[in-house]
Amino acid sequence: MGILLVVASVAGVLTLVSFQDTTVPMYVARQDISLGQKIDASTLRTVDVRLDAVQQHYLSAEQEPAADLRANSLIREGELLPLAAIGGRDPQGRKPLSVELTEELPVAVTVGTRVDLWAAERGANSTTYGEPKRLLQSVEVSSLREIDSGFGGAAGQVVELLVTDEDLPGLLSAIANEARLTVVQNPGGAAE
Template sequence: DRDLEVGQTVTAEDLRAVDLRLESTGEQYVAGSEQLGEGSVVLQRVPEGQLIPTGALGRQEDIDRRPIGIPLATPLPSGTRPGDLVDIWAAQRDRTGGQWGEPVQILEGAELAGVEDSAGGLGADDDATAQVLVETADVEAVVGVLSGESRVTLVPHLGGGR
């Protein structure tokens, strides 16, 4: 019935049952709310109106990604939406503080969970922050860049998965 975001607890009220004839692929999707276990959470984003893959639901401890807020120095391209994959690039300020070094790719193919800003869009201003889902093993690298004096840029990852 609505977008299901990673980490969200799912109940029967979040779903709308439809009758479909899926033939041999039926076992790949959640078959109604009777398959929901107590405390089921979303492991991968499911847009409103989509069938729910069985691998998209699980337990809280199955989530292997962490949301990290990344301040946007530059706007995301129009059409960039939650659920899209982005690459994280960073340019370090040089020691004199006047120039930026060559950008380096920090992470490839992280999921954009959303963007929060005062205008409510996907632009960049002083208050714009992208929420990016980062695999646990990559958290240290992303936090390290954010804790230093770096300019971080998100670039849509148009090539699919990592």
């Protein structure tokens, strides 16, 4: 009789544990995914997690992601993919624009950081620059990469900024007129 009670107890505990272990496969970002970047098997990995009531807010790994899926905000490496962060359009109407820089970026500037962009217009003699003016305030960095000089050394950096249509004319004019552009980290971090 004692052996039957022990077997029944063990079977009951195993059954209870199996019912409470309700993990589901979900997608997480294999690396940082920036705004507009295509989301596919190369950018995702699968993990089993227990989400309970919030499961419907994240991309499930029970089926393949749609072929035209893109990020509409920054998704950090290792994060679950919120459904609100995928689809391909930034909810704030921002667009990524690449800016070439000749100076080093501050170490603290990474993808997702908020920065200000300053521009100094080229002077009349083409060797001097005017007083710097702030073109953009508290814009988000969506991508960073080094510019390769071809001889093994870097010749600068390209920073991709998320800008609105209102910000484009001044920024495009500065780029076209070869203004000296400088990125300054904005520790406040919130757009005004």
